[in-house]
Amino acid sequence: MTKARKAILEALKASVQPVTAMMLAKEPSLSYDQATVYRNLHYLEELGMAQSFILHCTEHGTERYYSYRGADCGIHHHWFHCEKCHRFIDLGSCGYDEQMHAWEKKWDFTITDHTFFLTGICSACKA
Amino acid sequence: MTKARKAILEALKASVQPVTAMMLAKEPSLSYDQATVYRNLHYLEELGMAQSFILHCTEHGTERYYSYRGADCGIHHHWFHCEKCHRFIDLGSCGYDEQMHAWEKKWDFTITDHTFFLTGICSACKA
DNA sequence: GGAAAATTTGCGAATGACTTGCAAATTTTT
DNA sequence: AAAAATTTGCAAGTCATTCGCAAATTTTCC
Numbered sequence: 001m002t003k004a005r006k007a008i009l010e011a012l013k014a015s016v017q018p019v020t021a022m023m024l025a026k027e028p029s030l031s032y033d034q035a036t037v038y039r040n041l042h043y044l045e046e047l048g049m050a051q052s053f054i055l056h057c058t059e060h061g062t063e064r065y066y067s068y069r070g071a072d073c074g075i076h077h078h079w080f081h082c083e084k085c086h087r088f089i090d091l092g093s094c095g096y097d098e099q100m101h102a103w104e105k106k107w108d109f110t111i112t113d114h115t116f117f118l119t120g121i122c123s124a125c126k127a
Numbered sequence: 128m129t130k131a132r133k134a135i136l137e138a139l140k141a142s143v144q145p146v147t148a149m150m151l152a153k154e155p156s157l158s159y160d161q162a163t164v165y166r167n168l169h170y171l172e173e174l175g176m177a178q179s180f181i182l183h184c185t186e187h188g189t190e191r192y193y194s195y196r197g198a199d200c201g202i203h204h205h206w207f208h209c210e211k212c213h214r215f216i217d218l219g220s221c222g223y224d225e226q227m228h229a230w231e232k233k234w235d236f237t238i239t240d241h242t243f244f245l246t247g248i249c250s251a252c253k254a
Numbered sequence: 255g256g257a258a259a260a261t262t263t264g265c266g267a268a269t270g271a272c273t274t275g276c277a278a279a280t281t282t283t284t
Numbered sequence: 285a286a287a288a289a290t291t292t293g294c295a296a297g298t299c300a301t302t303c304g305c306a307a308a309t310t311t312t313c314c
Contacts, residue, residue, distance in 0.1 A: 001182070001281095003280085033294070034272085035274080035293070039273090040291095103245070107216055107250065108249075112247040113245070119241070120237045126236075131263075160264045164304090166262080190302085
């Protein structure tokens with residue numbers, strides 16, 4: 001595992017919030033080329049050490065957000081995104097296996113991935 | 128309501144599958160400029176007559192898909208997307224109001240939107 | 255009904271996230 | 285530690301989507 005790879009994985013692991021490739025590329029403590037960041041995020045996701053979703057927010061446009069996914073942090077997570085302060089709230093581990101299994105049976109398809117997230121205004125921003 | 132607007136809304140209404148702006152722009156029977164298509168899809172969504180979600184598929188890249196949303200077609204729908212044949216399967220009306228209300232209570236945020244869809248291989252493509 | 259005001263359209267150029275080709279640098283193999 | 289394989293940085297490219305602006309259409313008002 002290369003230096004860049006390790007650094008990017010560590011950054012993901014350390015971040016409480018999902019982050020974009022751009023955020024990581026601009027992080028002074030990392031300072032890897034954006035192409036390298038993009039490539040390594042792909043790599044880490046393929047390995048199952050990261051998970052991502054694409055989110056559009058009026059202020060920041062459409063971007064893919066990554067978060068760490070390790071044995072220690074449980075499985076697939078879902079998030080709420082505040083459109084005012086742009087913070088994410090972790091809704092916890094995904095609890096939809098059962099429902100998805102039911103759908104697979106009903107429609108006879110095979111689910112390889114699912115996307116779920118919420119957007120709105122968080123408690124702090126409402127006040 | 129302008130001619131373009133009407134035509135685009137009709138196209139959405141007529142389509143069984145969610146469609147992208149590009150698909151509509153390239154439809155010979157419509158032949159409106161892409162900027163017009165994009166602008167009117169935004170308009171229709173703001174009015175609540177269309178709904179959309181962003182989906183990334185390896186073959187077609189990242190695009191926003193729109194579908195009709197009228198009194199006659201029920202409320203918010205969710206979809207399964209087959210990564211082989213690129214067809215969508217309508218999973219029916221969204222049944223998550225309760226769960227989302229529970230989340231709003233638990234976290235004290237206000238949900239303005241939610242995104243949910245599945246990707247995988249459909250029945251026909253497995254065979 | 256028709257002229258003025260307001261909105262929308264088409265065109266071309268711009269934006270911004272993400273990707274790619276390629277030579278140099280690093281990592282892995284042996 | 286040299287050869288082989290992979291990864292990196294850079295610069296240029298791609299592609300969905302947006303924007304500015306003048307011309308065309310739609311709406312408003314008399």
